[in-house]
Amino acid sequence: MSVNAVRNGDAAPAVGEHARRIAGGLTPDEFKGAFRNHPAGVAVVTADAGAGPVGLTATSVFSVSTEPPLLVFSVSELSSSGPTILMADTLVVHLVGSTQLHLAQLCATSGIDRFADTTLWGRLDSGEPYFPSASVWIRGRVVDRLDAGTSTLVVVHALETQAPVAGSDAASAAESQPLVYHNRAWHALGENSLIPPTEGH
Structure with missing residues (x-):
């Protein structure tokens, strides 16, 4: 249910009820197939609601x-990290580059302690767990949660970030090799994929 809906006293429809109203669309396989060729940037989300750190890999x-x-x-x-992410007031979203593929794979792997290697992560002064090696991270406060079928959309107000300074070597490296997920595989987006602008554009 939307936090805003709760505050305004509006009744949000239950997920099952909403799903029944829109039944008859694409099958899950058809829907996934339609998006399979649509690339998405990769991020890692970390949080700790009081019971220890969790992390998940997201392309949304x-x-x-x-x-x-x-x-x-x-x-x-279905995410094992979901309950903690949804309970947390604040969290960290890492926009990872291709050199941080190991972080994306780590937080996408089920049934392991993703924070067992203490050399990979630390805590911000505000307490949130994070991965210092990420190209960019954004600390934010959760301001809304919206039911959407079998998932929950989380809306985050960005409070703090660490990103390479524009024009620096670190910025160039981070910007030239973003990590992209496409057709069930990881890809490094680089100069070879650049399409020159056409005349008049």
Whole structure:
């Protein structure tokens, strides 16, 4: 249920009820097939709601507003990290590059302690767990949670970030090799994929 709906006293429809109203669409396989050739940037989300750190790999992160600075991502009801992510007031979204593929793979692997290697992670001064080696990380406060089928959309107000300074070697390296997930495989997006602008554009 939307936090805003709760605050405004509006009754949000139950997920099952909403799903029944829109039944008859694509099958899960058809829907996944339609998106299989649509590449997505890769992010890692970390949080700790008081019972220890969790992390998940997401390809659903995107910005929705600059004033205020808001981003969203989705959490599947099947995610083992989901309950903690959804309970957390604050969290960290890491926008990982190809050199941090190991972090994406780590947080996408089920049944392991993703934080067993203490050399990979630390805590921000504000307490959230994070991966210092990520190209970019954004600490934010959760401002809304919206039921969406078998997932929950999480809306985050960005509070703090660490990103390479524009024009620096680190910035160039991070920007030239983003990590992309496409057709069930990891890809490094580099100069070879650049399409020159056509005349008049």
